[in-house]
Amino acid sequence: MTTVTTSSAVGIRKFVQKISINPSVVIWIVIVLLLLLARIVSSGFLTPTHMLNVARQASGLGIVTIGQTIVIITGGIDLSNGMVITLVDIVAATILRGKDTLLFPVILLCLAIGCLIGLVNGLLITKVKIPPLIETLGMFGILKGTAYVITSGAPKGDIPPSLNFVGSGFIGPIPTQVFFWVGFTILAIIVMHKTPFGRYIYAVGGNTRAARLSGVKTDRVVISAYIISSVLAAVAGLILAGYIGTGSLSLGEGYNLNSVAAAVVGGTAFSGGSGTIIGSTGGALFLAILISLLRFLGLPYSNQLMVQGAILAIAIYFQSRSQR
Secondary structure (H helix, E strand, O other), rough: OHHHHHHHHHHHHHHHHHOOOOHHHHHHHHOOOHHHHHHHHOOOOOOOHHHHHHHHHHHHHHHHHHHHHHHHHOOOOOOOOHHHHHHHHHHHHHHOOOOOOHHHHHHHHHHHHHHHHHHHHHHHOOOOOOOOHHHHHHHHHHHHHHHHHHOOOOOOOOOHHHHHHHHOOEEOOHHHHHHHHHHHHHHHHHHHHOHHHHHHHHHHHHHHHHHHOOOOOHHHHHHHHHHHHHHHHHHHHHHOOOOHHHHHOOOOOOOHHHHHHHHHHHHOOOOOOOHHHHHHHHHHHHHHHHHHHHHHOOHHHHHHHHHHHHHHHHHHHHHHHHHH
């Protein structure tokens, strides 16, 4: 009897240890607990309509977080992605003016803008050796200035019906945004875990020098990571532009820091070399549920920001302890 009890205790201890060092599992457990708390707070919170609305709110952040996760795994950070969203929205609305005539060329143009921004970020970080935090923050300022020059401080134009469907339409009961989020998430999981490029991303973040000595073209991998991040931000910009239906100078506000928060809460380590797309997806969903719950409670926006900041600080603290 004692042997069985001891064996069970050891098994439970091993399971708890496994869970404690696997943040991508922990975040989904936390989501379940948060939903149970939300159910206690309000019986209407877990209705299908409201939960689908929460998923739609999380979709844009979820897509941006995929790119942010890849960048952080390489040991970097991208603080320019929020302004990529804003710039893409402004360009699309200004050129399209509510008509579908130039939709396909404009989509290609917006994706090219994202690609160019990511390329410049990657080159300045790898070749000029500017720290990622400083470089991408500087790019944020450049893009913000560009957006104001294009609009003269007053955005004009509208989004056409076809793009509006992508941002605010439904396929059956499910928002169209959610399908795009799920699609990009599945693609990113395959790339990160089933391809050599994904292994290179983890290798560069884990030990850049060792990866270089192993024959990995580390600069090329880092540049590719920043291009992916900016292109995904451009995709999110187009989807969110379809949701609001017009140009806005504040559309991407907060997405740079929220994408970092989602990635870190989902288990991506700031030190690089560690993290999963499924964990970051959980991080984005967690933030969306949390924000919705705080609104249900009537918490002011300033207090919501304080709660998000506290959660990010706690996540970083536990990460650093786990690494030690």
